[in-house]
Amino acid sequence: xxxxxxxxxxxxxxxxxxxxxxxxxxxxxxxxxxxxxxxxxxxxxxxxxxxxxxxxxxxxxxxxxxxxxxxxxxxxxxxxxxxxxxxxxxxxxxxxxxxxxxxxxxxxxxxxxxxxxxxxxxxxxxxxxxxxxxxxxxxxxxxxxxxxxxxxxxxxxxxxxxxxxxxxxxxxxxxxxxxxxxxxxxxxxxxxxxxxxxxxxxxxxxxxxxxxxxxxxxxxxxxxxxxxxxxxxxxxxxxxxxxxxxxxxxxxxxxxxxxxxxxxxxxxxxxxxxxxxxxxxxxxxxxxxxxxxxxxxxxxxxxxxxxxxxxx
Amino acid sequence: xxxxxxxxxxxxxxxxxxxxxxxxxxxxxxxxxxxxxxxxxxxxxxxxxxxxxxxxxxxxxxxxxxxxxxxxxxxxxxxxxxxxxxxxxxxxxxxxxxxxxxxxxxxxxxxxxxxxxxxxxxxxxxxxxxxxxxxxxxxxxxxxxxxxxxxxxxxxxxxxxxxxxxxxxxxxxxxxxxxxxxxxxxxxxxxxxxxxxxxxxxxxxxxxxxxxxxxxxxxxxxxxxxxxxxxxxx
Numbered sequence: 001x002x003x004x005x006x007x008x009x010x011x012x013x014x015x016x017x018x019x020x021x022x023x024x025x026x027x028x029x030x031x032x033x034x035x036x037x038x039x040x041x042x043x044x045x046x047x048x049x050x051x052x053x054x055x056x057x058x059x060x061x062x063x064x065x066x067x068x069x070x071x072x073x074x075x076x077x078x079x080x081x082x083x084x085x086x087x088x089x090x091x092x093x094x095x096x097x098x099x100x101x102x103x104x105x106x107x108x109x110x111x112x113x114x115x116x117x118x119x120x121x122x123x124x125x126x127x128x129x130x131x132x133x134x135x136x137x138x139x140x141x142x143x144x145x146x147x148x149x150x151x152x153x154x155x156x157x158x159x160x161x162x163x164x165x166x167x168x169x170x171x172x173x174x175x176x177x178x179x180x181x182x183x184x185x186x187x188x189x190x191x192x193x194x195x196x197x198x199x200x201x202x203x204x205x206x207x208x209x210x211x212x213x214x215x216x217x218x219x220x221x222x223x224x225x226x227x228x229x230x231x232x233x234x235x236x237x238x239x240x241x242x243x244x245x246x247x248x249x250x251x252x253x254x255x256x257x258x259x260x261x262x263x264x265x266x267x268x269x270x271x272x273x274x275x276x277x278x279x280x281x282x283x284x285x286x287x288x289x290x291x292x293x294x295x296x297x298x299x300x301x302x303x304x305x306x307x308x309x310x311x312x
Numbered sequence: 313x314x315x316x317x318x319x320x321x322x323x324x325x326x327x328x329x330x331x332x333x334x335x336x337x338x339x340x341x342x343x344x345x346x347x348x349x350x351x352x353x354x355x356x357x358x359x360x361x362x363x364x365x366x367x368x369x370x371x372x373x374x375x376x377x378x379x380x381x382x383x384x385x386x387x388x389x390x391x392x393x394x395x396x397x398x399x400x401x402x403x404x405x406x407x408x409x410x411x412x413x414x415x416x417x418x419x420x421x422x423x424x425x426x427x428x429x430x431x432x433x434x435x436x437x438x439x440x441x442x443x444x445x446x447x448x449x450x451x452x453x454x455x456x457x458x459x460x461x462x463x464x465x466x467x468x469x470x471x472x473x474x475x476x477x478x479x480x481x482x483x484x485x486x487x488x489x490x491x492x493x494x495x496x497x498x499x500x501x502x503x504x505x506x507x508x509x510x511x512x513x514x515x516x517x518x519x520x521x522x523x524x525x526x527x528x529x530x531x532x533x534x535x536x537x538x539x540x541x542x543x544x545x546x
Contacts, residue, residue, distance in 0.1 A: 071376070072372075072373040072374065073374065073375050073376050076373065076374040076375075077334075080331065080334065084331070087319075087321075087323065088321070106373040107373070109373075110371070110373050113371055117369075143369055145343075145399075145402060145404065146345075146369045146370040146380075148398065148402075149370065149372075149380075149395055149398055149399075150370070150371065150372065152394070152395075152398060153372055153373065153374055153395075154373075156330070156374065156394065157373065157374060159330070163327075166314045166315050167315055167319075169314035169315070170314045170315035170320065173314060247510075249513065250506065250510055251505070251506040251509040251510055251513070252506065253498050253502065253505075253506075280486050280487060281486075283486070285486075285487060290491070291489055291491050292489065292490045292491055292492070292493055292498070293487055293488065293489050293490070294483075294487060294488045294490065294505055294506065294509055295487040295488075296487070296513070312495060312498050
């Protein structure tokens with residue numbers, strides 16, 4: 001199986017917004033822009049607002065009470081953090097479904113926008129008077145520069161997404177049987193996969209197909225020639241477990257980020273550095289905010305999930 | 313298969329640079345992008361006006377694009393480093409070097425490093441990459457002669473590297489604190505540090521299970537009172 005094909009496949013399928021809520025949000029943004037003829041600055045704001053509003057309503061129903069604002073900027077930073085954590089974590093981390101959907105949506109919109117700008121549709125009707133003509137000329141020069149930057153930026157985002165997905169795929173390959181056990185144990189159908197949130201739908205499909213091929217291959221080449229008792233692939237009767245599992249007590253570098261800005265503002269004790277207690281064997285260790293540690297992954301796992309620490 | 317061995321459990325230096333390049337830096341633009349008039353009102357680019365957008369010459373999805381749409385020549389603003397470098401290559405801006413890249417400030421850091429053999433000075437977490445980028449891409453924007461700065465940075469790097477290597481001696485099976493170590497430096501020692509710690513941990517497990525106290529005693533005496541700003545567990 002060629003990995004490029006898989007990746008291409010994955011890209012294709014993930015590009016299509018699958019959930020209905022997402023579709024509606026895309027739609028309403030477009031509608032909004034049609035109806036409104038407003039100044040540039042304002043319309044930027046409204047565009048952002050509708051984005052925020054709809055993400056709030058549709059994809060984050062749990063946070064109805066608090067108004068959380070979503071910006072591409074923040075999402076990108078979150079993507080970077082998620083990517084870095086994934087790269088350094090010994091196990092596969094939860095798949096941020098909504099985040100990836102939003103990012104892919106931004107990318108899609110940006111590709112359209114770049115195409116539109118590079119085709120020069122925006123210059124058509126201003127060339128009536130001299131002043132405008134001059135404007136168009138300078139605009140055209142500037143546009144090349146801005147296009148350069150926008151394309152560079154797009155490539156950067158694509159790189160992160162690609163690297164992130166490839167990293168996850170390699171983990172799925174490595175822990176295929178382990179993940180199979182894990183997901184089968186939860187006994188979930190395809191529809192409820194997002195509930196467990198460990199792997200995305202497409203990743204799950206990949207996992208199933210890949211492990212099927214692998215097991216078939218192992219069976220046909222080696223196992224079928226052996227005694228029936230020795231054919232199991234997940235035998236752990238002996239001293240050694242056959243299934244490759246993530247080494248959760250491996251050491252990782254962490255940075256203690258602490259609570260994020262929003263909650264920090266509410267806290268009056270800003271000066272006092274927060275500490276987080278972890279237990280290693282029998283001893284207690286305080287992790288100070290802003291500190292860098294080498295520490296076992298499993299003791300900081302819960303803080304990682306809360307976002308209080310990040311992997312370096 | 314999907315991810316080469318060299319990329320697993322570590323970052324490439326280029327990837328570290330990539331991460332650092334997302335950080336903002338101050339620049340002096342040589343171009344003006346702020347529109348004097350509002351550029352257009354409710355313009356559509358799609359005849360079906362299905363996907364109409366307000367025209368905005370710069371629209372970015374990774375950072376706030378307010379700054380880049382409101383650049384005024386010779387008025388300082390802040391952009392992500394990668395864009396600053398890109399504009400610099402097009403000769404459209406000057407990068408304002410962060411104030412720690414001066415001979416006098418770097419000398420202070422070197423002093424600190426020399427006086428505190430068990431601590432790292434509080435250089436920014438991305439100092440190595442920033443310095444490297446500025447030296448190669450924007451040598452004319454630095455305030456001090458570049459060869460002096462380069463030699464200071466080289467000194468700093470070597471002092472810190474030596475400290476890190478000494479620090480490997482007090483790696484243990486529990487944890488280690490390494491404040492102020494920059495991302496690039498962490499990435500450099502990552503393969504050793506994590507592997508050695510893992511080995512210690514396994515040894516510790518085995519000795520705790522069977523062989524008794526020999527190993528622990530050896531650990532305690534090996535580095536008397538080492539603190540290294542890396543608080544060793546007692």
